[in-house]
Amino acid sequence: MNLDLRIPMGLMFTMTGAILTAFGLATRDNTGLYARSLGIDANLWWGIVLLVFGITMLVLGRRNQMRMMNQPPGAKPADEGQPRRGH
Amino acid sequence: MQLTSVDWLIMLLYFFFVLGIGFALKRYMKTSKDFFQAGRALPAWICGLAFISANLGAQEVIGMGASGAKYGLETAHFYGIGAIPAMIFVGIFMMPFYYGSKARSVPEFLRLRFDEKTRALNACSFAVMTVFSSGISMYAMARLIQALHVFDGLFRSLGWPQDWIFTFSIVLSAVIVLLYIFLGGLTSAIYNEVLQFFLIVAGFLPLVLLGLKNIGGWAGLKASLPAAYMHEWKGMLHASTNPMGVDIIGIGMGLGFVLSAGYWCTDFLVIQTAMASENMESARRVPLIAAIPKMVFPFLVILPGLIAIGLPTPHTTEVVHNENGVIYHEISVVPEVAQEGRGLIPAKVNPVTGKVMLDASGKPLLDYDMATPNMLLHYFPTGILGLGLTALLASFMSGMAGNVTAFNTVFTYDLYQSYIHKGAPDKHYLAVGRWATVGGILLSIGTAYAAINFNNIMDTLQLVFSFVNAPLFATFLLGMFWKRTTGHGAFTGLVAGTLAAMAHHGLTLPMEADPGIHGGWITVLHRYPSDMAQNFYGAIFAFSANFIIAVLVSLVTRPRPDEELVGLVRSLTKMPSHEHLPWWKRPEALAAAILVACAALNIFFA
Numbered sequence: 001m002n003l004d005l006r007i008p009m010g011l012m013f014t015m016t017g018a019i020l021t022a023f024g025l026a027t028r029d030n031t032g033l034y035a036r037s038l039g040i041d042a043n044l045w046w047g048i049v050l051l052v053f054g055i056t057m058l059v060l061g062r063r064n065q066m067r068m069m070n071q072p073p074g075a076k077p078a079d080e081g082q083p084r085r086g087h
Numbered sequence: 088m089q090l091t092s093v094d095w096l097i098m099l100l101y102f103f104f105v106l107g108i109g110f111a112l113k114r115y116m117k118t119s120k121d122f123f124q125a126g127r128a129l130p131a132w133i134c135g136l137a138f139i140s141a142n143l144g145a146q147e148v149i150g151m152g153a154s155g156a157k158y159g160l161e162t163a164h165f166y167g168i169g170a171i172p173a174m175i176f177v178g179i180f181m182m183p184f185y186y187g188s189k190a191r192s193v194p195e196f197l198r199l200r201f202d203e204k205t206r207a208l209n210a211c212s213f214a215v216m217t218v219f220s221s222g223i224s225m226y227a228m229a230r231l232i233q234a235l236h237v238f239d240g241l242f243r244s245l246g247w248p249q250d251w252i253f254t255f256s257i258v259l260s261a262v263i264v265l266l267y268i269f270l271g272g273l274t275s276a277i278y279n280e281v282l283q284f285f286l287i288v289a290g291f292l293p294l295v296l297l298g299l300k301n302i303g304g305w306a307g308l309k310a311s312l313p314a315a316y317m318h319e320w321k322g323m324l325h326a327s328t329n330p331m332g333v334d335i336i337g338i339g340m341g342l343g344f345v346l347s348a349g350y351w352c353t354d355f356l357v358i359q360t361a362m363a364s365e366n367m368e369s370a371r372r373v374p375l376i377a378a379i380p381k382m383v384f385p386f387l388v389i390l391p392g393l394i395a396i397g398l399p400t401p402h403t404t405e406v407v408h409n410e411n412g413v414i415y416h417e418i419s420v421v422p423e424v425a426q427e428g429r430g431l432i433p434a435k436v437n438p439v440t441g442k443v444m445l446d447a448s449g450k451p452l453l454d455y456d457m458a459t460p461n462m463l464l465h466y467f468p469t470g471i472l473g474l475g476l477t478a479l480l481a482s483f484m485s486g487m488a489g490n491v492t493a494f495n496t497v498f499t500y501d502l503y504q505s506y507i508h509k510g511a512p513d514k515h516y517l518a519v520g521r522w523a524t525v526g527g528i529l530l531s532i533g534t535a536y537a538a539i540n541f542n543n544i545m546d547t548l549q550l551v552f553s554f555v556n557a558p559l560f561a562t563f564l565l566g567m568f569w570k571r572t573t574g575h576g577a578f579t580g581l582v583a584g585t586l587a588a589m590a591h592h593g594l595t596l597p598m599e600a601d602p603g604i605h606g607g608w609i610t611v612l613h614r615y616p617s618d619m620a621q622n623f624y625g626a627i628f629a630f631s632a633n634f635i636i637a638v639l640v641s642l643v644t645r646p647r648p649d650e651e652l653v654g655l656v657r658s659l660t661k662m663p664s665h666e667h668l669p670w671w672k673r674p675e676a677l678a679a680a681i682l683v684a685c686a687a688l689n690i691f692f693a
Contacts, residue, residue, distance in 0.1 A: 012104040
């Protein structure tokens with residue numbers, strides 16, 4: 001399949017993470033809001049986690065796509081797919 | 088519940104990406120193989136995550152939380168001796184036949200191995216089951232959205248009547264699932280299932296972390312619950328000494344050997360994702376890869392239930408304090424349903440009278456299904472709450488989507504192409520598959536509405552499914568490992584197993600239940616300590632009846648010649664060799680590592 005899932009997935013988590021981080025930063029001082037999450041700014045911290053995860057996925061997906069583009073069309077990448085014999 | 092624009096933004100973002108993946112994949116859908124089998128070209132890790140995500144529907148996320156609250160850590164048996172050994176078995180021993188036979192679906196495998204009538208029986212019952220299951224999933228989601236008041240604020244601000252929320256939820260989920268499967272077929276369903284998998288982890292992991300921190304970590308959780316709740320194995324030898332009321336034979340044979348193996352090894356809903364992978368080696372690795380996160384899932388889905396019941400029950404309090412001679416009364420009122428419940432789990436309310444429902448001994452009945460949703464509302468502030476709710480919606484959709492793709496494949500290949508219209512060009516079947524998707528979803532919507540009007544329809548349907556499913560594993564086991572098994576044997580065995588399951592249910596009853604939907608509708612010969620025990624033993628009876636009848640009938644009917652069974656039976660098939668791989672990269676090594684880890688987890692929670 002020519003669409004590497006890690007790219008849309010990475011994008012989605014990066015955007016979700018960015019939204020949560022920004023919102024968490026903006027509401028950092030709102031103790032009433034974070035009373036239910038035990039005083040922890042859950043949005044900020046979990047937003048950062050998702051941001052890191054999203055960017056990692058994005059980088060991995062991009063790198064794989066670059067490698068696929070450098071391969072001649074129709075050929076399978078050397079390290080996946082068909083078994084290598086006699087190495 | 089107050090949702091703000093951040094929550095809506097996160098939910099919309101998810102819908103946007105789910106549909107976007109469908110649109111992006113549309114141009115790759117050229118043949119029916121692309122549509123129904125994802126072109127058999129997906130990498131193992133994607134199929135592996137989709138393998139467990141297809142099962143991560145409502146019954147998993149909500150049901151396991153409910154079961155955790157009701158039975159405690161014993162629920163982890165569904166993973167430890169249920170799912171994980173079965174996943175290893177299907178990957179190592181069964182996948183070579185599924186993938187190697189070039190069958191396009193599980194019923195088609197039955198035709199290759201046995202005969203046309205066995206396939207027809209399995210295809211018809213499976214098609215009906217998938218449609219109803221996705222309808223039940225839809226119904227459960229709409230009810231949950233109503234109970235949590237997710238859309239109430241939105242509807243108020245738009246000036247729409249609140250009665251439309253049920254229909255709106257059903258139509259919204261149906262349209263989204265329909266669109267992305269219609270456009271991108273199985274690939275789209277699998278890609279979205281992976282997306283949903285990560286979203287479910289992202290939504291539930293912070294919930295477990297916050298809950299554990301609040302209750303005082305693992306030690307605090309232990310201290311707040313009865314001792315039996317925190318053991319997976321203690322008291323398992325006898326039914327009266329564990330909360331589930333099951334003994335070791337019921338768990339080991341019934342749950343482990345029959346029910347779980349039957350589900351994970353024969354249900355096309357999960358098998359289809361493994362059959363979509365790019366080569367035999369990946370196909371065998373798919374269930375094994377799936378088993379790794381499956382081991383961690385008890386923490387994500389069962390713990391919220393345990394924490395919910397361990398927390399202190401809220402009560403109406405009145406604080407009086409005196410400020411400069413003025414006396415203030417601060418009253419925080421807790422609704423009766425919450426006060427009568429336990430921890431965060433509310434009591435069940437009779438929808439007609441509005442009163443709390445009591446059991447025979449006068450204690451309030453608890454609405455365990457609200458355990459996990461209430462945890463979300465309790466701990467998540469706006470923002471991350473949107474993420475949690477999106478994860479919940481994602482779990483419902485992934486369960487539905489798996490059913491829908493399984494339905495359209497079985498309908499098109501095993502019913503339409505085989506019995507209605509043979510020999511049409513491939514394009515025709517691609518179109519039929521797309522329209523079967525539409526038809527399947529419309530039927531599911533019908534089921535969801537039927538569930539409102541007939542209270543018992545969901546329980547009845549699930550009961551009938553269990554009759555059909557319980558004996559299935561015996562048929563596959565005999566078919567794959569005993570070449571003497573004949574088509575007549577398989578068919579009569581299946582029918583006998585289903586009849587045995589029905590008879591067992593009609594003759595037994597769990598303790599404290601009245602004859603009817605719970606069993607005993609013929610006459611009550613035996614009473615089980617719990618409905619779980621009845622369920623597990625029913626499966627053992629069904630499996631044994633199928634096994635014995637299939638063997639007997641096979642012995643008196645003519646077997647197929649050996650050369651027709653190459654690639655379908657173990658003794659006549661060369662098992663795929665992975666000698667070109669270093670030993671630690673072979674599926675068997677992965678399987679062994681998972682077994683060790685699984686045993687370690689069982690010991691840790693014993």
